Amino acid sequence: MxxxxxxxxxxxxxxxxxxxxxxxxxxxxxxxxxxxxxxxxRLSLVRLLLAVGACFVGIGVLWLVAANLESLSPSARVLLVGAVWLAALVGGEVLHARSAPTPVVGAARLLAALLIGALVLQAAQSLQVPAYEPFLIGCWAAAALVHAYVVRAVAPLVVGVVAGTGYTLWAVLGSAPSGLALGLTLAAVGLAATALAAVHDTGSPGFARVWRLSGTGLLLLSLVVAAVPGLDLGADPLPLDLVVGLVATALLVGAGLLVGDRLARAELAGGTLAVALGAGLVVWQVGEYAASDPTATDVVRAIAGLAVCATAAVAVAVVGTWRESTALVALATLALVTTTALQAFTVFAPVLTGAWLFLLLGALLVGVGLGFDRLRRQVATAL
Structure with a gap:
């Protein structure tokens, strides 16, 4: 059934x-x-409890690894963590072969994807590799992605996407931290994930949903970050890692345009535009931003950032309504509310007193929410 x-x-x-x-x-x-x-x-209580329990167990093992397990030798620690990971990996596939309930199989696979990170960290420690290296997070992400594609499972894919995003941000910002690098990295990873969603639409709709949700969230986050006033452009040029990432993203976008349907191509076009607009907002420095006394040009830039984020949120809501994805609509709403609140507290707070600021923010949120919901309903009715 x-x-x-x-x-x-x-x-x-x-x-x-x-x-x-x-x-x-x-x-x-x-x-x-x-x-x-x-x-x-879709989200039952049992599924939620199993997922949270698997996360807690995985985090607990990672914590034990971080504590070094001084009572055991390095080889014994690797063997212990490897045995636990192998048990979770094999157990998940045995449960799947015996047609166990989907939440149980998903929890076992999620635990295995988390434990591979503990195994990577423990092996690195045994080999005297520095623990605080983004390369280790990249290995964890690669292992989780391989696990996901070998067994065609969504839970390891989620772990791989999260770890891979963390690795990319750490690697790029660790070499040249700046507001422009942060915005471009978030946007590039988001656009690449959106392109991968277009590639997976036909053969793996479950994987496509994960890639699309993560990509859309990162693109919206990049616009929210770009709209924050006073970001540092950085004195150094863009790091090589980011340049290579942008080239790889362009290649993925090309592949998505070739194999994706009309809606997927529209998403990629919108994502590319979001990358350009986000970079433009960061580069658009209207002078030295003074948080205590914003100028008229500061206010204009804040309104422009809010308009860009609002337009992107409406576009994501339309796509979410078309695809019948409540998660995309929720992401669009969250991005709109976050941008409105940030702009209110960073730009208009010095002008208005506390009570008036909250009255203005409340009125803005109510108006934006009603207009947003009305537009969403009109789109749903038209579809």
Whole structure:
């Protein structure tokens, strides 16, 4: 039996009954079709508890590794952590082969993807490799991604995406920290993930959802960061890692444009525009920003940043409504609220007193929320 959302099951029931009324199928056939579906919520309490429990166990093992486990020799520590990881890895696949419940299999695979990070850190420590190196996080991300693609599992993919994003930010900002490098790194990783979503749309829709959600979130975050006034451009040129990353992102975007459908191409075009607008907002320095006394040009830049973020949020909401993804709509709403609050407290706070500032911010959030929801409903009705 296939579990779907109550809204989709209601739509399917109406369609099947209309086919029955038109004489296309009989009553027995209609009942047989509907019997194969049941209403349910994607995020159940059991799934949530298993995922949180797996995360806690994985973090606990990582913590033990970080504490060095001084009572054991280096080789014994590697063997111990490796045995726990192997047990979780094999256990997850055995559960999958025996058709265990999906949340249980997902929790086991998530635990294995977290434990591979502990194994990497412990092996590096045994080989006298410095612990605070982004290369180790990159190895963890690569191992989790290999695990995800070998067993075709979403949970290790999530770990790989998170670890890979952390590695990229650490590697780039560690060599040349600046506001421009931060904004471009977030935008480049987000656009690359969006391109990978377009590549996976046909063969792996589950993987495509993960890549699309992470890519959209990072692109929106890059615009939120770019809209913050007073970012440092940095005196050094862009680091080589970032330049290579931008070239790789361009190649991935080209692949996504070749194999993606019309909506995926529109997403890639919008993501590319978001990268350009975000870089423009960071480079657009209107003089030395004074937090205590913003000038008129500071206010203009703040309004421009808010307008860019609002436009991007509306576009993401439209895409989320089209794809029936509540997560994308939630990301768009969060980005809009965050940008509005940041601009209010960084630009308008010196002008208005505390009470008036909160009144203005509240009125803005209510107005933006009502307008945003109205637009989303109109798009949903049109679709």
């Amino acid at each position: 296939t579990t779907t959302t109550p809204a989709r099951l209601s739509w399917l029931t109406g369609e099947v009954r209309s086919w029955q009324a038109a004489g296309l199928i009989g009553e027995d056939q209609a009942d047989t079709i509907l019997a194969g579906y049941s209403a349910g919520h």
